[in-house]
Amino acid sequence: MTRIALLQMTSGIEPEGNGTAIEAAMAEAAEGGARIxxxxxxxxxLDRDRRRAAEWIGGEGPAAMIARLGERARDLGIDLALGSLPVAVSSGKFANRSVYLAADEGSPVTYDKIHMFDVELSTGESWRESNAYEAGREVITVEDTPFGRLGLAVCYDLRFPALFGALGDRRCDAIAVPAAFTVPTGEAHWHVLLRARAIEASAFVIAAAQxxxxxxxxxxxxxxxxxxxxxxxxLDMGDKGPSLGFCDIDLASIDEVRxxxxxxxxxREIAK
Structure with missing residues (x-):
């Protein structure tokens, strides 16, 4: 068995406070026996005011915070799968970037969210992620984690089976799907989509959420x-607020299911 921990958050507009919460959770998770x-x-x-957020994103904030959390991971002996953070890229836009920080001081592994959330909801909510964010182009896996090969995805990626087919083809043992799902779409689709993707890839799916x-x-x-x-x-951590949850992963079940x-x-490949 390999123990993991998930941090459910209500992230705000101040990166320092969010980073401190993650550091505290890392310590608690390590004390509880979690490896990741x-x-x-x-x-x-998490700030929909992009002009306000741009000062931190465009400065030294993201790199400094990644370095700080990486050092904390090494001190505690626990890997950190940082769901995502916004970083500036050469196009002048941002990337919605996942970062995997290993406790053994290996280089960070990064994945940029491929699918942009551009939608008008019946509730009146409007989201145009592509206005500010550059879509990623590469399928990424972390090859050496405490439970094997980890595939990386982010939130809206969940709706696109081809990505999970590619991760399944790479024989991922688990796939991370960090998210900030809206309430209407979460109530309708969150559980069923995550279960479907786990079945399709014959892999564990780990989805820490806002x-x-x-x-x-x-x-x-x-x-x-x-x-x-x-x-x-x-594990289902519910909707009552921020919390830390633990789950024991039985790797033997992967081969049994496959x-x-x-x-x-x-x-088989299907002709288009």
């Missing part, structure tokens, strides 16, 4: 989940 702590999408800064009412005016769904390769929910339902081995 997973945090949500935009764990360090929850509740945020300083920038949005509300997020919560329900941080761990789903096993059979599609069973092992033997019973060999969909990865049987997959």
């Amino acid at each position: 702590l997973f945090t949500p999408e935009m764990a360090l800064l 929850v509740g009412a945020h300083e920038d005016g949005r509300d997020t769904y919560g329900h941080s989940l761990v789903v096993d390769p059979w599609g069973e929910v092992l 033997a019973q339902v060999p969909s990865l081995a049987n997959r």
Whole structure:
């Protein structure tokens, strides 16, 4: 068994406070025997006022915070799967970037969210992520984690099976899906999509989520989940607020499921 921890957050507009909360959770997770702590999408800064956020994003803030959290991971002996944070890129836009920081001082592994959330919801909410964010282009895995190969995805990526098919083809043992799901879409689709992706990839899916009412005016769904390769929910952290949850991962179940339902081995290319 490998123990992991998930931090469910209500991230605000001040990166320092969010970073301090993550550091405290890292210490608690390590004390509880976890080998990896997973945090949500935009764990360090959740601010829909892009002009206000740009000063921190465009300065030394992201790099300095990654270095600080990496040092803390090494001190505590725990890996950190930092769900995502905004970083400036050469196009003049931002990237929604996941960062995996290993306790053994290896180089950070990064993944930029591929699918942009551009939508008008029936509630009146409007989101145009592509106005400020550059879409990523690469499928990324972390090859050496305490439970094997970890695939990286972020929030809206969950709706695009091709990405998870590619991660399944790479035989990921687990896939991280940090998120800040809206309440209406979360209530309708969060659980079913995460279970489907776990079944399709025959892998664990680990989804740390934002929850509740945020300083920038949005509300997020919560329900941080761990789903096993059979599609069973092992952990559901609900929607009552920020919290730290633990889950024990049985790696032997991956081979058992792949033997019973060999969909990865049987997959065929479909002509378009």
